Amino acid sequence: MVLKLVFRALAIFVYFSSLALAQLPQKTDVLIIGAGLSGLATAYQLKKAGIPYHLVEITPRVGGRVRTVTYQTPGQVTLHADSGMEEYWESNPAVKILKELKLPLKVESSASSVVLNQKLETLGQKESVEDFLTRIFTPVEKAAFDSFRAQVGPMIQRINGPHPLPKELMNLKDIALSEWVLQQNLPKRVSEWIRISVECEIGTQWEQLSALDGISEFHIFLGKGEASYRVIGGNERFTQALTKYINPHRISLNERVTRLESKKSRIIISVLNQVTHQNRKIEAKAVVSTIPLYRLSELQFDPPLSEKKWEAIKTQTWGSYFKAHVFVSRKSDRFQTKKAAEALPILSDSDLGVIYDGNPDQNTDTKILSLLITGYHAEKFTMMPLDEVKKQIASAFEQLWPGFSKDIQSVEFYRYHPRAIAGWPVGRSRFDELSNELRIPENHIYLAGDFTEGTHSSGAFKSATRVAQQLISLLKGGRR
Numbered sequence: 001m002v003l004k005l006v007f008r009a010l011a012i013f014v015y016f017s018s019l020a021l022a023q024l025p026q027k028t029d030v031l032i033i034g035a036g037l038s039g040l041a042t043a044y045q046l047k048k049a050g051i052p053y054h055l056v057e058i059t060p061r062v063g064g065r066v067r068t069v070t071y072q073t074p075g076q077v078t079l080h081a082d083s084g085m086e087e088y089w090e091s092n093p094a095v096k097i098l099k100e101l102k103l104p105l106k107v108e109s110s111a112s113s114v115v116l117n118q119k120l121e122t123l124g125q126k127e128s129v130e131d132f133l134t135r136i137f138t139p140v141e142k143a144a145f146d147s148f149r150a151q152v153g154p155m156i157q158r159i160n161g162p163h164p165l166p167k168e169l170m171n172l173k174d175i176a177l178s179e180w181v182l183q184q185n186l187p188k189r190v191s192e193w194i195r196i197s198v199e200c201e202i203g204t205q206w207e208q209l210s211a212l213d214g215i216s217e218f219h220i221f222l223g224k225g226e227a228s229y230r231v232i233g234g235n236e237r238f239t240q241a242l243t244k245y246i247n248p249h250r251i252s253l254n255e256r257v258t259r260l261e262s263k264k265s266r267i268i269i270s271v272l273n274q275v276t277h278q279n280r281k282i283e284a285k286a287v288v289s290t291i292p293l294y295r296l297s298e299l300q301f302d303p304p305l306s307e308k309k310w311e312a313i314k315t316q317t318w319g320s321y322f323k324a325h326v327f328v329s330r331k332s333d334r335f336q337t338k339k340a341a342e343a344l345p346i347l348s349d350s351d352l353g354v355i356y357d358g359n360p361d362q363n364t365d366t367k368i369l370s371l372l373i374t375g376y377h378a379e380k381f382t383m384m385p386l387d388e389v390k391k392q393i394a395s396a397f398e399q400l401w402p403g404f405s406k407d408i409q410s411v412e413f414y415r416y417h418p419r420a421i422a423g424w425p426v427g428r429s430r431f432d433e434l435s436n437e438l439r440i441p442e443n444h445i446y447l448a449g450d451f452t453e454g455t456h457s458s459g460a461f462k463s464a465t466r467v468a469q470q471l472i473s474l475l476k477g478g479r480r
């Protein structure tokens with residue numbers, strides 16, 4: 001057992017040392033900025049197409065917003081839970097890659113237990129979305145919900161079809177999702193269910209989102225609903241598998257891109273090492289930036305990026321997340337009698353946000369409840385001392401399950417996600433002309449990253465597929 005642990009520690013050391021040692025090349029075909037999911041997925045596709053690439057990442061690790069924390073206590077089993085992203089919906093192009101890389105996956109229903117009008121409605125084990133909704137809604141509410149679904153279904157199909165979208169759909173970008181749902185005259189509990197489900201996804205109030213983009217987010221609840229995939233052992237297993245596939249020697253860590261100087265047929269990239277402060281130049285045929293758009297202003301562009309691109313970036317918004325890992329004893333009576341584990345995940349619009357099972361694959365005495373606290377609650381907590389946040393979380397648990405807060409052993413916070421998810425306010429949409437402008441390469445620069453395409457990691461993977469296709473047709477003359 002001890003030997004096994006030593007070998008595992010050694011393997012991890014060698015793996016990360018090899019990453020740290022990757023040399024910056026003087027020249028490459030495609031320089032990818034950022035080793036989050038978008039950067040790694042772009043490299044994955046370029047490797048398949050046989051196009052040379054190199055990644056530079058400002059931080060000392062790969063993964064970006066994907067983070068899996070391991071908790072080590074002497075004499076106890078190491079626990080793990082994600083402090084960044086949690087799950088992938090079925091339509092996310094990531095799922096295909098997860099399967100190609102043969103990662104172990106846990107597949108769950110799109111429906112979740114939900115706190116509706118302060119009452120927890122628990123999704124039964126193996127209960128279908130349809131049966132769940134029939135149970136929690138009255139017949140009148142369910143009929144109204146069905147006709148709402150029948151209305152948005154074809155709209156979503158059209159949104160996923162060829163673009164540009166027809167005018168009547170595009171007009172929906174000029175009205176807030178909240179207002180549009182209100183206009184449908186749905187029973188209160190149905191519109192509340194829609195609000196909570198969408199707000200938990202987008203990390204912001206539904207007043208802040210254009211109806212067109214809000215309707216698009218609703219795709220996971222149509223028909224039987226989309227399955228949700230989680231990587232057993234944590235999402236960093238995915239970023240590590242991607243790193244291994246694309247070759248760690250093609251990723252340089254601790255390298256900050258500071259300046260992009262575009263020439264006629266090439267681009268010169270200035271890169272500042274965060275440890276040695278050496279500033280070096282790389283020459284490439286093209287650059288893919290996966291830096292979240294709101295951080296692009298940290299770079300110099302020579303010549304400058306077009307005004308339209310800047311306008312698209314400045315008029316975008318975002319949703320915020322705040323994460324907490326709550327440690328409870330699985331064996332405690334309260335945890336058992338509240339049937340807490342069976343109810344997870346739970347959607348709430350309280351200080352608890354979405355309550356996930358943080359370590360679903362570990363049968364340990366200690367259970368981690370991973371709270372994805374969203375929107376207003378996340379913003380409020382970001383300004384608050386953590387001891388106060390802990391009290392408020394305990395009090396929210398008391399409201400959900402009286403007596404439960406006594407089961408909380410400790411809490412760890414991950415408060416650094418003020419701009420976790422891309423958003424489009426009233427007047428803007430991911431489907432409008434300005435967003436399209438972002439996807440047109442300029443001066444050998446290709447903008448990717450979740451903020452260029454859609455919310456969540458599906459935006460990251462869609463953007464990677466787009467830039468990979470653009471580059472394949474550029475560098476291989478459209479032969480592939």
Ligand SMILES: Cc1cc2nc3c(=O)[nH]c(=O)nc-3n(C[C@H](O)[C@H](O)[C@H](O)COP(=O)(O)OP(=O)(O)OC[C@H]3O[C@@H](n4cnc5c(N)ncnc54)[C@H](O)[C@@H]3O)c2cc1C
Pocket residue numbers: 033034035036037038039056057058059063064065066083084085086087088089255256257258290291292295298321322323372417420421448449450451455456457458459460
């Ligand atoms: C708490 C949380 C929970 C989430 N949950 C989910 C979920 O359940 N499902 C889902 O689908 N999505 C979820 N998301 C969103 C998902 O994590 C992101 O959409 C996705 O990880 C974005 O990947 P990316 O590569 O586009 O961006 P990032 O992961 O942000 O990667 C960009 C990279 O660029 C690097 N960089 C920045 N500037 C420079 C520079 N100048 N030079 C070099 N490198 C630079 C950054 O360090 C970073 O590594 C969640 C996000 C958060 C924060």
